[in-house]
Amino acid sequence: MHAPVVVLKDSTKRESGSKVHHGNIRAAKAVAEVIRTTLGPRSMLKMLLDAAGGIVVTNDGNAILRELDLAHPAAKSMIELSRTQDEEVGDGTTSVIVLAGEMLHVAEEFIDKSFHPTVICRAYTKALEDALAVIDKIAMTIDVKDRATMLGLVKSCIGTKFTSQFGDLIADLAIEATSMVGVDLGQGLREVDIKKYIKVEKVPGGQLEDSQVLKGVMFNKDVVAPGKMRRKIVNPRIILLDSPLEYKKGENQTNAEIMKDEDWEVLLKMEEEYVQNLCAQLLIHKPDVVITEKGLSDLACHYLSKAGVTAIRRVRKTDNNRIAKACGAVIANRPEELQESDVGTGAGLFEVKKIGDEFFAFIVECKDPKACTVLLRGPSKDLLNEVERNLQDAMCVARNIIKNPKLVPGGGGTELTVSATLKQKSASIEGIEKWPYEAAALAFEAIPRTLAQNCGVNVIRTMTALRGKHANGENAWTGIDGNTGEISDMKDKKIWDSYSVKAQTFKTAIEAACMLLRIDDIVSGMKKKQAPGAQGPSKPTVEQADDADNEQMIPE
Template identity: 85%
Template sequence: MLGLVKSCIGTKFTSQFGDLIADLAIDATRMVGVELGQGLREVDIKKYIKVEKVPGGQLEDSVVLKGVMMNKDVVAPGKMKRKIVNPRIILLDCPLEYKKGENQTNAEILREEDWTVLLKMEEEYIENICAQILKFKPDVVITEKGLSDLACHYLCKAGVSAIRRLRKTDNNRIAKACGAVIVNRPDELQESDVGTGAGLFEVKKIGDEFFTFIVDCKDPKACTILLRGASKDLLNEVERNLQDAMSVARNIIKCPKLVPGGGATELTVSAMLKQKSSSVEGIEKWPYEAAAIAFEAIPRTLAQNCGVNVIRTMTALQGKHANGENAWIGIDGNTGEITDMKERKIWDSYAVKAQAFKTAIEAACLLLRIDDIVSGIKKKQAPGTGPSKPKIDEEGDADNDQLIPE
């Protein structure tokens, strides 16, 4: 698997850092893989793997965190704890503040006592919400919405750290990592909704900003890749390479089948199609021959990129692949030599290769079905001239048309 991911990013910028990016990609995709049963696995790298780029340090400092990291600090930095071991985490999708009126609300107050009653109602509502949350003895409360000063006071008093206005995507990742359930109303909280899978909650300062780490989770199904590097441009380039590497790793985890790279697969398919065409008679053999020639485009392009003699190389390859033999023989992209792909560990994913073949054939069929193109643009006619009659090609004219050379 490492060899396959490395052959994917071998020509990219990060190849100079050895196995670093390939290892990060494989660790992350293995972590978020979920068994669906019957030998199927679901790996959602878009939802459950977050790449956090922090300028500074060296690229070798990049790690896959067994949990989630986000660019947030606790609500009251001086009063709330910034490091908790084995925290109990509650995730909320509701505001911990007094509800404002949906429309413009007018309250007519005649006496001073009425104003006091209004304030007391607000305080009691927030105290009631906080009491429902604190009943489950949490160490960390995280909400996607706002958190009022009064709620912050009650939580501080109970020694609970709180984070507010978190992104929905980050909240989903925390839920997957620590085993918590996101709750919409505090009165619906249950003991099973509390996340106890995290090993450490910590807020660290990196550069000028504070980052919250919920890490060392037991069997996390979401993770964060922390990338360090000298500049933002470098980090952006590394992230693009990492996305490619993770996509390859995901394809292999979902469909663990490999085919040889370096044009070996295409040449084998081409040889088999030529063999098949010799057993078919009449006009039906032409599509087989045309497809066989089309498949040779990949090894031919590889040979051109290597700067070797294309005709000699292709002839030698076709000779080795004749009659469907030597299926592992292909072109080494670095040297242009004809070698065994198994020895050089140059692999392709079967799922990607099969899909590429299907798409290419479907696209060719689509283009062949188009017999004419209708333009929607009307040509401006000179004033006074009537509509021109459509010209109909006769059989004699069609034969006289000039053929476009290939």
């Protein structure tokens, strides 16, 4: 029995060794260069044309990279970093790419000197452990209930964004929304699910200052029968359903044969009675508003409006969940299973209002809402999209602080402290790993250096002065004021970063750099594009020859 052998045909592209390392490093550096200018408060915006011909104007690292169309696999994995960072902590999407690019850049000279990638990775992993120990030491804990501190923190984290010109507005909205949906799990733990329970509704028109956090939810629906149903109800009793209020139609294989005219009438009467029965089961609980995710027939609409009940149909599942959380209702699967406790009585006002051309239903003034809607107003769609991206970042920052109330210095202060401490530690490292470890320490300076570049100050002079202040490791809170480029104390300027964002940035950047350095072979298993009409083999170019009769079989 022969062992299976991988046979590479001539058409297979294959690169290996240092050529691959250099290619990967170049690709990663190119991605980092694209978004390097979007770091810090003095950052530039990028204008992107998407596939559909629309434009996106933003300086959000993740939003920019999402739109890039790249062919190089290493560059694609760099983009993945930014996405991971965004999903995990929602901030630091630009920093993570800049840092990973720099880590790979400083590794290049060691690859040239024939250092083994494993040695470099070992040194990097050690540097990461030491870096996390440093930020643990310099982090300071804050009180989450202190609104002014929270506001300052969220503002400093999104001070680099486009909306920072509107003052406290976005930070205020973010803190209010996040603290509203926080759920105490006991033992000092809090769950804050901002994706599920905070909906951002963008309505063009009005001023950005008109934006607000609603103590409840709004959704884009009107009542079923506008003329007959009330559009404003104070202290409504709300019933939520995810079943249809209409006659159950059989599937397409149902066949009914009717012999006499009377039978047809009997059939209609049965339908009517069924719908009437459904509505009667709802009306026992004296609801003011009935909201269903499915359909609602004209007949049901007639019975409900006759009883003075307002109905809304075909509401999204996610919206229905938010309504349930806001007004304390339970979504019922069948009308007959409804209980008094399932009726939502927590809302203070139900109202349908017309904003612009569309009708929106509001369930607001809730007593203890665990879900909310942020209503954003503004002059144009593009502006609102950017405001929404900034708001998401701000809400993530607020969530991180609520979960882990620790702060580290912003303005490159953390990176400089880590860099100075690692440089001192490198003296005690023996063997060949000493140099890559030192290089990793230098790579951390990429963040403050980029901040200085974007401010337009003399980079060499600023960096030298900063290194001098951090050399003894005492001035951990000294960094660059991103607006002016001056060296200042981050505590005085209130320029802070969240501990969890910083820790995640370091972890993601260094681990990704190690992963890319470990790649020594790129094999493309894609077949070449054939001329139209040409008949060619449909096999992939890298095949496993495991058939004994295969003519390409190579004996052991």
